[in-house]
Amino acid sequence: MKLLHSDATERALYLVHGCVFVVWAAMVAVDPLHKLAVLPAAAFEPHGPLRFLPVEMYGFVLDASTLTAVRIGAVVCCVAAVLRPRALWAKLGACALLTTHQTIVRGFSVMNHAEIVALQAVYVFTAFALVERFTPGDRGQAASTGRASYPLVTLT
Amino acid sequence: MLFVFAGTAVVAQFGGTEHLTFPFVVWRMFPGGIGAEPIRYIELQGVRPSGEAVEMQGYLLFPSLHQNRYQNVLEKWTRRALLARQSGNTQHAETFEEIMQAIGRAHNKEFPEQRVDRLAVSEITLSISERTQKRERRELWTIERPF
Numbered sequence: 001m002k003l004l005h006s007d008a009t010e011r012a013l014y015l016v017h018g019c020v021f022v023v024w025a026a027m028v029a030v031d032p033l034h035k036l037a038v039l040p041a042a043a044f045e046p047h048g049p050l051r052f053l054p055v056e057m058y059g060f061v062l063d064a065s066t067l068t069a070v071r072i073g074a075v076v077c078c079v080a081a082v083l084r085p086r087a088l089w090a091k092l093g094a095c096a097l098l099t100t101h102q103t104i105v106r107g108f109s110v111m112n113h114a115e116i117v118a119l120q121a122v123y124v125f126t127a128f129a130l131v132e133r134f135t136p137g138d139r140g141q142a143a144s145t146g147r148a149s150y151p152l153v154t155l156t
Numbered sequence: 157m158l159f160v161f162a163g164t165a166v167v168a169q170f171g172g173t174e175h176l177t178f179p180f181v182v183w184r185m186f187p188g189g190i191g192a193e194p195i196r197y198i199e200l201q202g203v204r205p206s207g208e209a210v211e212m213q214g215y216l217l218f219p220s221l222h223q224n225r226y227q228n229v230l231e232k233w234t235r236r237a238l239l240a241r242q243s244g245n246t247q248h249a250e251t252f253e254e255i256m257q258a259i260g261r262a263h264n265k266e267f268p269e270q271r272v273d274r275l276a277v278s279e280i281t282l283s284i285s286e287r288t289q290k291r292e293r294r295e296l297w298t299i300e301r302p303f
Contacts, residue, residue: 031219031220032219032220033220035217035218035219035220035262036218036220036221038258038261038262039218039255039258039259040251040254040255040258042251042254042255043233043251043254043255043258045175047174047175047178048175048176048177048178048179051175051176099179102179103178103179105220105221105225106178108218108220108221108229109221109225109226109228109229110225110228110229110232111174111175111178111181112181112184112224112225112228113181113182113183113184114224116179116180116181119179120161120165120179120180123161123179124157124161127157127160127161128157131157150157150158153158154157154158154161154162
């Protein structure tokens with residue numbers, strides 16, 4: 001059995017990788033997340049990782065300046081991930097900040113699966129970049145063994 | 157890694173609560189027609205000092221929520237507050253009033269030319285099968301200033 005995109009090249013990987021991070025950067029850049037700060041903290045119901053946040057921290061996390069910082073940080077990480085595809089810190093930062101962004105939006109509204117595929121795509125690219133970083137062998141070997149296709153197969 | 161991601165996405169469908177499994181959540185796909193007639197939804201209106209009603213477009217005040225999420229959360233807040241009021245639980249009712257006050261303040265700041273001094277939360281009932289667009293409004297909650 002042959003999986004879809006199993007023969008994808010490193011170039012194809014970078015193209016999809018770039019598209020995902022550009023879309024996220026654009027979406028977050030135009031999203032005035034800080035406006036949610038006017039809503040009372042009682043309206044916020046944390047989901048996912050933010051459930052572990054102490055209630056005393058809500059005031060800080062839901063402050064307009066913190067929300068703006070999350071937004072700017074997420075955009076910077078996404079842009080850096082596009083410009084420097086091998087920069088692991090950018091991908092890890094994008095994972096953390098985009099998850100925070102999406103958790104805050106859902107905390108003030110309802111849980112749904114919109115944007116989830118794009119978010120999970122960021123996780124997939126980051127996870128494979130981590131694996132690649134700690135896997136012995138050079139870049140040429142990765143290309144010849146077809147490892148570049150693994151993230152795309154996972155996304156598919 | 158492929159199996160980890162695919163497995164997590166599948167397991168999350170049976171996880172029971174998305175609050176725990178986010179960002180791996182249930183994919184709700186509802187093909188088919190609308191089952192419930194008539195349709196009921198919650199609408200938030202502001203009332204200007206002149207008595208003129210203004211539609212409160214919360215999704216413009218909080219663009220991050222988009223229109224769908226804003227409408228859904230307005231429903232959630234209102235239904236929860238109504239239940240709380242019926243059961244004598246003041247906490248959810250107070251939270252609801254607090255949220256509505258915040259929306260009123262945000263509206264007056266964002267649209268000073270359409271300043272409101274009262275908010276009315278109503279349930280709108282309409283039938284789409286009759287194609288009459290006839291809407292019935294039932295006021296559920298009123299929030300007075302200060303915003």
